[in-house]
Amino acid sequence: MTTPTQKLRNIPNLPPISRYLAISTPTINDMNERVEFLIEGVGPRTLLGNKEYENKDTFRHLGYLIFIALRQCWRSNMPSTQPFPDDISRLQTRYEIMHYISVKKIRITTAENTPKVHNLLGIVLTTSHEAATTIKNAIYKLCIAKLHPLLIFGIHNNFSINIHAFPPKNEPTRLPLCRNINTTNHQLHLPSQFKIIRGIRIHP
Secondary structure: OOOHHHHHHOOOOOOHHHHHOOOOOOOOOOOOEEEEEEEEOOOHHHHHOOOOOOOHHHHHHHHHHHHHHHHHHHHHHOOOOOOOOHHHHOOOOHHHHOOOEEEEEEOOOOOOOOOOOOOEEEEEEEOOOHHHHHHHHHHHHHHHHOOOOEOOOOOOOOOOEEEEEOOOOOOOOHHHHHHHHHHHHHHHHOHHHOOOOOOOOOOO
16 A cells, blocks of 8 residues: 655655655545444443543544454454455554544434433544445445354453444434444443543553
8 A cells, every 4th residue: 555655755846855754544434434334232331431522533443443343353253255345454464454444433413302312432534435335335344244243352251332324314224223233332331340540551
């Protein structure tokens, strides 16, 4: 993959100062993104704290973990005649993966005098790269059609999440699904279910 700085170097007739410049483009969490799936098993309070202060680095890192878990789950459960899609199997680093997938806090509005839906987490994919469509199709095939959960902390840790397709706004199943996810996330957020350890360095 060619970096933006490498592309800059290839532009002809640039002034001499260009050799000292470096540029970057936004990763996911920009305007060219779409919420494709909802996450059941971890909610905004668990990920961000009780006040749900949004942190894009945290969102991007969870997106990276979901992609790694997706690839591992595919290789463990799909037949050898269906290898993990070639155009995304080459993605290795967090920097590469975060160009395609991330997580976002989802707010669902409800009609007056109806039960509230608490905030959820959704998987967002960029609309700027064809590889994101491949990721979407892989998630759908593995997690929606075959109902496989994703072990986001690796195969030796039993913490898993379930992925659901994000129903359109007027779809009758939208609010019941969101409320069911709220119930699951609330049960898993109880203090007896986890322990917060702060100041731990994430993967480089």
